[in-house]
Amino acid sequence: MISNPSDKYRPFVPFAREFSERTWPSKRISHPPIWMSTDLRDGNQSLIEPMSVERKLRFFEQLVKIGFKEIEVGFPSASQTDFDFVRKLVDENRIPDDVTIIVLTQSREDLIRRTVESAAGAKKAIVHLYNACAPAFRKIVFNMSQDEVKQIALDGTRLVKEFTNQHPETSWRYEYSPEVFSTTEPEFALDVCNAVTAAWQPTPESKIIFNLPATIEATTPNLYADQIEWMHNNLQQRDCIVLSVHPHNDRGTAVAAAEFAVMAGADRIEGCLFGNGERTGNVDLVTLALNLYTQGIHPGLDFSDIDEVRRCVEYCNQLPVHPRHPYAGDLVFTAFSGSHQDAIKKGFAQRQPNTLWEVPYLPIDPADLGRNYDAVIRVNSQSGKGGVSYLLEQEHGLVLPRRLQIEFSRAIQRVTDETGAEVTAAKVFDIFTEEYLDRDQPWKLIRHRITGNPKAGSGQQFSIEVEVEENGQVRHLVGHGDGAISAFVDALDAGVKIMDYHEHAIGTGTDTRAASYVELRVGDSPTGFGVGIHGDIVTASFLAILGAVNRHAVNAPAEALAE
Numbered sequence: 001m002i003s004n005p006s007d008k009y010r011p012f013v014p015f016a017r018e019f020s021e022r023t024w025p026s027k028r029i030s031h032p033p034i035w036m037s038t039d040l041r042d043g044n045q046s047l048i049e050p051m052s053v054e055r056k057l058r059f060f061e062q063l064v065k066i067g068f069k070e071i072e073v074g075f076p077s078a079s080q081t082d083f084d085f086v087r088k089l090v091d092e093n094r095i096p097d098d099v100t101i102i103v104l105t106q107s108r109e110d111l112i113r114r115t116v117e118s119a120a121g122a123k124k125a126i127v128h129l130y131n132a133c134a135p136a137f138r139k140i141v142f143n144m145s146q147d148e149v150k151q152i153a154l155d156g157t158r159l160v161k162e163f164t165n166q167h168p169e170t171s172w173r174y175e176y177s178p179e180v181f182s183t184t185e186p187e188f189a190l191d192v193c194n195a196v197t198a199a200w201q202p203t204p205e206s207k208i209i210f211n212l213p214a215t216i217e218a219t220t221p222n223l224y225a226d227q228i229e230w231m232h233n234n235l236q237q238r239d240c241i242v243l244s245v246h247p248h249n250d251r252g253t254a255v256a257a258a259e260f261a262v263m264a265g266a267d268r269i270e271g272c273l274f275g276n277g278e279r280t281g282n283v284d285l286v287t288l289a290l291n292l293y294t295q296g297i298h299p300g301l302d303f304s305d306i307d308e309v310r311r312c313v314e315y316c317n318q319l320p321v322h323p324r325h326p327y328a329g330d331l332v333f334t335a336f337s338g339s340h341q342d343a344i345k346k347g348f349a350q351r352q353p354n355t356l357w358e359v360p361y362l363p364i365d366p367a368d369l370g371r372n373y374d375a376v377i378r379v380n381s382q383s384g385k386g387g388v389s390y391l392l393e394q395e396h397g398l399v400l401p402r403r404l405q406i407e408f409s410r411a412i413q414r415v416t417d418e419t420g421a422e423v424t425a426a427k428v429f430d431i432f433t434e435e436y437l438d439r440d441q442p443w444k445l446i447r448h449r450i451t452g453n454p455k456a457g458s459g460q461q462f463s464i465e466v467e468v469e470e471n472g473q474v475r476h477l478v479g480h481g482d483g484a485i486s487a488f489v490d491a492l493d494a495g496v497k498i499m500d501y502h503e504h505a506i507g508t509g510t511d512t513r514a515a516s517y518v519e520l521r522v523g524d525s526p527t528g529f530g531v532g533i534h535g536d537i538v539t540a541s542f543l544a545i546l547g548a549v550n551r552h553a554v555n556a557p558a559e560a561l562a563e
């Protein structure tokens with residue numbers, strides 16, 4: 001009696017085998033596997049609308065551009081489109097000399113004949129034959145014994161040999177997949193593969209490919225690796241074999257399964273870009289390749305323009321790539337949260353050219369994939385001062401002092417709390433402008449003139465004449481001090497005490513302007529900031545002081561700044 005859904009399932013244990021001789025867990029991947037793209041076959045057969053010849057061609061050319069040397073181009077006996085596409089590649093000489101095409105077939109005479117016909121004339125081609133070997137498939141699909149199922153593989157192998165021999169103009173190789181290997185008894189899968197080896201008679205120069213698929217991912221990836229390592233150790237004529245894996249992603253662990261399988265002895269991986277393929281997809285070759293990249297191993301595939309690849313794949317598959325997809329999604333190099341932004345900003349600030357990549361929260365340099373840094377930091381209610389000030393610095397060259405960052409991020413937080421939405425970099429600057437640069441000011445600077453002419457260190461007084469507009473009235477002020485700022489403060493005579501002052505240049509050459517940031521106190525009020533931007537540094541600092549005084553007058557900071 002089954003009362004719970006979980007009672008319907010049993011854990012997959014591959015026939016009580018222990019695999020205690022395993023060595024793969026302590027292995028490291030030191031070089032890339034042979035990559036085989038099955039986008040045009042396994043990927044294509046899983047699409048809502050299979051690719052047209054035009055889409056297939058576009059995808060094929062993209063795969064070649066990325067650097068794939070083995071491309072499964074279709075199931076030619078499935079449809080006229082698939083057959084015509086393979087013929088087009090061959091007849092129009094579209095296959096580069098260093099690329100081998102692969103064509104898949106069931107083990108049925110008419111289908112094998114047509115499959116060989118589709119690729120005949122290519123310089124290099126691989127015929128790929130499969131039949132399911134797992135107990136459930138033997139029982140449910142074929143209703144056959146082990147020997148009968150093995151015979152399907154042997155009959156198919158003989159026919160592939162016979163038909164390919166009729167086309168000596170092509171350099172043929174052979175790939176055999178004991179489909180559903182992942183839930184097949186290891187001894188039976190081994191027995192079938194060894195029988196196929198004997199029938200095909202591969203050599204070290206012309207190897208057979210045994211592709212051991214996790215047709216349906218049924219186990220934790222470590223168990224798949226155990227199965228692969230066992231085959232690797234027990235297959236006859238291993239030196240004449242390319243050991244391949246073909247993980248599907250039913251449990252969401254196909255990438256781990258493929259990586260473990262390589263550690264366990266696999267030479268080759270079949271998969272699709274961005275993990276397209278039956279059901280949950282084939283293993284994602286982009287993730288696998290770029291995982292190698294981050295370990296200091298060049299994958300031998302070129303994803304230096306990941307967005308172009310993504311656009312092409314989305315067009316051909318008519319399926320979107322998820323915004324969180326590893327390495328390729330729109331959001332994968334973006335931090336919204338404050339502590340992530342803070343760490344990224346510091347990472348960029350400390351980065352030295354030509355050094356190892358070490359920017360927190362960014363496992364890979366987006367520039368290596370053709371991405372820019374525009375989207376690295378985006379601001380919403382989860383963001384902090386680091387992210388906000390990063391945007392001002394990147395977009396407008398404004399390097400806010402720490403306490404101003406704290407003050408300004410409160411203004412941003414008010415907006416994000418109110419709207420619940422993202423604040424774009426342009427909006428951040430608008431809010432900054434409104435808050436610090438373009439207020440409706442009671443005090444406006446009209447002009448100033450330094451009248452004293454002190455020599456540095458002389459102890460002489462600085463004198464200044466200032467013309468300001470105060471609430472519409474023009475006033476002429478005079479002040480004295482040790483420097484321009486103190487003389488200006490003296491002239492204002494508004495109870496101003498300067499607490500902190502920063503300045504820096506924005507831009508270069510004739511366009512250079514100065515940015516000044518002044519933190520001051522008016523009377524006993526809490527401190528507040530003013531910002532001035534001007535071509536003249538002294539004017540910038542006066543604007544900053546007036547800005548702070550104005551902010552105090554209009555909108556005295558309600559609370560003191562706290563660290």
Ligand SMILES: CC(=O)SCCNC(=O)CCNC(=O)[C@H](O)C(C)(C)COP(=O)(O)OP(=O)(O)OC[C@H]1O[C@@H](n2cnc3c(N)ncnc32)[C@H](O)[C@@H]1OP(=O)(O)O
Pocket residue numbers: 042045075077078079105106107108111130131132141142152179215278
């Ligand atoms: C795991 C994978 O991805 S395998 C690849 C799967 N891809 C595809 O199937 C896409 C292309 N396939 C097709 O277009 C069609 O299935 C065709 C043209 C190959 C065959 O079509 P049909 O002749 O109509 O047969 P159908 O698709 O129903 O196949 C089922 C039959 O093939 C048999 N069969 C299934 N796999 C194999 C195999 N590898 N070798 C031999 N026979 C097989 C089944 O037992 C069944 O036989 P039955 O009719 O005697 O019960």
Ligand SMILES: CC(C)C(=O)C(=O)O
Pocket residue numbers: 042104130177179180211213214215216246248
């Ligand atoms: C044909 C085989 C390799 C396959 O696609 C699978 O088992 O998933």
